[in-house]
Amino acid sequence: MFRMMQSLLFILTMLSCQSTVSRIDLKKHVIVLPAEATKNELHAGSVLQDYVQRIAGVTLPVIKENGYQKNQAAIFVGNTEHSAALGKLKGEGFLIAADTRDVYIKGGSGKGVVYGVYTLIEKYFGARKYAEGPAWVPGTKELSVPQHLMDRQEPLLVYRETYYPAAFDNEYLEWHKLHRFEDLWGVWGHSFFKIVPPKTYFSAHPEYYALVDGKRQATQLCLSNEGVFNVTVDYLRKAIADNPDALYWSVAAEDGGGFCTCDLCSKVNKEEGSASGSLIRFINRVAAKFPDQHFTTLAYTYTAKAPQQTKPASNVYIMLSSIDAYRQEPLSTIPSAAEFRKNLESWGALTDHLFVWDYTTQFTNYLAPFPDYNNLQPNLQYITAHKVQGVFSQGSGDTYGDMGPYNAYLQAKLLWDPAADVAVLTKDFFKGYYGNAGTAMLEYVNALGENKAQLDIYGNPVASAKNYLSPAAIDKYSTILDKAEAAASGEYVKRVYNARLGLEYCVLQQSRFYGTDKYGFLQPSGDGFVVNPRWPERVKKFVAQCKEAGVKELSEGGASPDAYQQEWDTIFSKKWVNSLAYNAKVSLVNPPSDEYPAKREITLTDGLLGTKDFSINWLFIYGKDLVATIDLGAEKTVNKVQVNFLHDPRHYIFTPAMITVETSADGVNFTTAGTQQTPSIADEDYTTRINTFQFSLPAVRARYVRVRGQCQAAVPGWRGAPPTKRPSVCADEVYVF
Template sequence: MHNYQLHSKQKSAITSMSAVLVMPLLMMASCGKAAVPPFTQYSEYAVCAANVDDAADVKWATYLKSHFQKRATDKDCIIAAKAADASQLQVNVDLDPSMSTDYAVERDDQHITLRARTTEAMLWLQYQFMAAASEQDARFTTDDLPAAVLSCTQDTAGTFAFEYRGIYSPSNTNADLMPILGTHNVDFDWGLWGHNLRKVFTDGIPQEAYALVGGNRDSEQFCFSSEALYKAYENYVIDQYGEGNNDEIVRFAVMPNDNSIVCMCAACRAAGNTAASATPAVTKIVERLARRFPKHQFFTSSYTTTATPPTHRLPDNVGVLVSTLALPLQTKINGSTAEQRKFETTMKTWKNVSRHIYVWDYMRNFDDYITPYPCMELIKTRLQYFKKMGVDGVFYNGSGYDYASFDDVQTYVIAQLMLNPDADITQLVSHYYDKAYPVTASIYTDYYLSLEQKAKQATLNPYSGIGEAVRMYLDADALENFWHKLDGGKGKAVDTERRNINEMLTALAFTRLELLRLQPKAPSAEKKNELLSLLSAHTAFKDLNNYRESFGEVDKYIAEWRTSSPWLINNGNKLRGTSITSTTKLDPEYADLSVLTDGKAGFASDYHTGWLLNSSAQLSLTVPQGKLSGNSTLQLTFLQAPQWHIFAPASVEVWQGGKLIGKTMPVANEGRNSVKVMLSGVKISAPVEIKVNKAERSGRATIAVDEIEVM
């Protein structure tokens, strides 16, 4: 879970909800009405308040006139209201809290009325109108706006599928564009988000605010029964946001730190805490804050120690954030798997006790931001599912402020899907690129949609390497072809389009290098150096410094390529190409034993490629008879990477016929570690078993083994 009004007469029903968010170029006149004239027919646009006696209408009409005029090359075509004539389109603005939908567009030959229930919906709707008008009327420039999804050429209405629509991605960090796109960002619109509880303490954290475990205070977790914690949170809300008001909702998260520690002090135990569940104490403080600040919203989480819901109904201004990390990212969501059934049970239980159910979902491979991750079709299915489950808010965890390939189009598409999960992805992608990339639109559109088609039937992992991308959807030749087409097409591009093309070409040098690491033979030095030189240009782009969520600096990746090589010079290794077997239960993602004898080294910066990972207490590997002699030295390579819970083994033993014939105790240093087991003077007459014994660690621990060599 990773860490943002007017009054007018109600008119007759307009079009059905199925017409809400279809593409502008495909929208047809509805209800049997004749098609209205195109925007190009009008010489003037008269912007009017629907009710001149309503201050809100006047305010929003003034806002639309001002911003519409800023985008006009002919300023005189935007005028105040006057007697209508055939050459004028009268634009009426109506903010009406009594509406049954979030927005409505009412259109005839000489009038268009933009109606909205809230200020948020009105702002979104006005920019939809401006963007739609500019697509026909060349007197307006809206290059700074996302492509419209309403054509504003017919009657239509709609209600946004989710009240909260958060996207944590670099393409959603402009505070001015978020309301125009209809999105939120946790860094901008939450009073406190995620696992950031330390922020409420301005003068240091008192010991009594820490969890009591085994009689000792543990600074890795909080005591949620602590009066000091409550007072610090209360003061934080007052100092930063005040008592709140009914016009602007501020949301606050109250979550334990991301670990399995639970406070077991007398007060927490009295609240109902167990060694595995902090839900009772966390719920108690959340409810206390909610009662203290009834005009704010407070959210707990359904994650690790708070996965178990409370047993009683929570106040109306209390919600829950449910992590979807355990729900596989796939299109088939029909309750047919154990993970899906467990998720549905969790959702239904929380729905019984909480009014606001938000989900914390994922849109990135957090081990590789740069390699394409085509998840839109999968996310569309999930959003339809979430809506069916009664979810009213969605947060998409992306790459934050770090570059991710295709992030701009994916942010745009997700934004539209959170408004309407039934929107057509192919049309959205095409329309986005047609506006944002006028020179290279077809290159981008064709390649990206081909990725989506391949990934549609896949199950994507939010923590995976290049090998899994290739297995699921990524074709190396197609990527290379896309890169060269884009490089060839950039010559005619200008300004933002050209800059974005150059950044993608630079970034994809990383993926092209990763694809090289999958090849059995080393590429030419010229090819390798060409890609490394291209990737080194990442410093020209402020958001292209990291390729993964943590421990992923691009400069360190480049340095590893320059100081080491995946292709070992070990042709004399007698085990090269030997089929190693195992009686250990292998992890499904790491069942390919050929990586142990393929002559290719894994990088210390990446545990996915070239390494065999195993979480068993003991990994057993068998070398067939005839490959070792009595004067052999076995050399094994392990990874020591505590940041990923990967540790070198406690010991390596070599057995033959039930007899121990060699043993070593590795001394682990950060990164790659080679250890040797001497077999001198031992007669080898049968298959040899190598037993790799995992080091004893509290919590999660994994072994990563690379090449096995005979020295």
């Protein structure tokens, strides 16, 4: 046996250099597994047998090595004695090798051997797995590999996850060598309240939770409290016993602010120069109780900055977030990622155990075109050059989003090999996934990729309506997709339709913004406006296609297609109201947010009502009062004033503490016409709602109407916010009758 292995090594080393390569026909081979095959080796053998049958129409016998006869041509799968001379592989790496007759597929740890089999099926047999669902197999019946083959692959990253619908397909994960956090983590992500749930402990032990504004709040944990440490250890001891196969356990802050400011936590964070100080000291203590386990924690917003003194323990992994970066340029250069780059360097100086939580979708509008595709490779190459060992690339999750199949496919390939040829991968994907429509679909993606405007993961189609998602740009993209539809047939037509959903969504959302103007959903009728009769059918068709494509929600935690239909039905049912203030000039003391400008001051008098989406048709003022003066153009009789304010605590938008209406004949001297105090927001309530305030002004003569909305003094403690975060005011249409 030893001489046989030496001979194998010699053949593979010397003959692989020959320029003339013959091929090995595999249709009469047997699949040989180790005598004591592992679960993954058995699975790999079964997968190989299945795909050989699908491609070549033959069923190769699967036998154990102790029953193998040396005269049999074989494909040795796993750690067989025949492949022992090929050596060991790092991590989940694999090796595909061949001499003049036999083939050897050997894996490292985990599913390495399974990855090797799927690579043989794709790279050498020509099959493809472009998305979820059945793989595509060639009809050539060809089944061969080159003689003297030596294909060794070892990943740079120990954790690789792309988060799109395709990644919920188990075979897609194995085919593309991906992970799923549910399979690796016993507890994942923001986990403080999974470990120490407020419903269980807050009433009896408020001291377990953060001290915010002098009051204990269920926003984060108090990490200096010994009871929190004891509960955490007890929880993990039981959880680990219940799930001994989990590789990682997350002990990480909740999403949001409200971190503890008690004396002990503050003292530690001051010593460390970062709120991550108390976090790392805490998780290090926890990790010391379970030295054989691996723990992860989030370097995210308030804890993104590395501590100055304490290093993470050897079994603690830091998962750094890139959430604050815009996406139109690579992370390595874009100014908005400067802090991320600094934090990446700082954490890298403390530990070799770094993961990155990255983002490749617009969470507020999953369907909106988000052309960051050209930055996927430079971002991964930059990250992997800085000691990063794992990447969670968060897309739209299990709901269909902008170019989801392409995003998932390209990310999967790059997570395994950041140096892969993107042009080759892209050409292959568009040809295979869209058939004859592939050329036009690639043209569409390239046209989107020319965008240089800001890409915000919390942006919206309205904010981009003056650049890459302008009506003119959408028409240009639509023309390209028309070519794609004309070229497609069968299943490929549906795929083009799905890709087109993003443009249609933008048109619909922007039509709410344009309203009575060109591109709006309203059209003139008499002295007012009515719904364009084509719009209800257009919405209905869009919703049906969403369901066909697998759209479950249109934003993170947002509306389902049915709920979106209901939103539009409500809009369609409301009669357009013509008030004395329609299109009246408005002057503001405090300017609207540049991030969510809507139509700036005219938002209050454009005749359009906002919905629960704060990014459309709401005058968004950050951290200051609304003080809006409306010029009616001439002195008129005013009987009633009505104004809407949005209450959306998840986005730090709160109903003003007090609303006041004043009137004036000359714009200088104002008389208070009414004041309404709003209820306290001291109690936790995350309900999003639109609050309408009406003021009766019987027969007041006025040319100017001023509306004041007093911004809340601070974000309530229960919401949890970074120290610098201020509440916002969102005002909508001011009706004057």
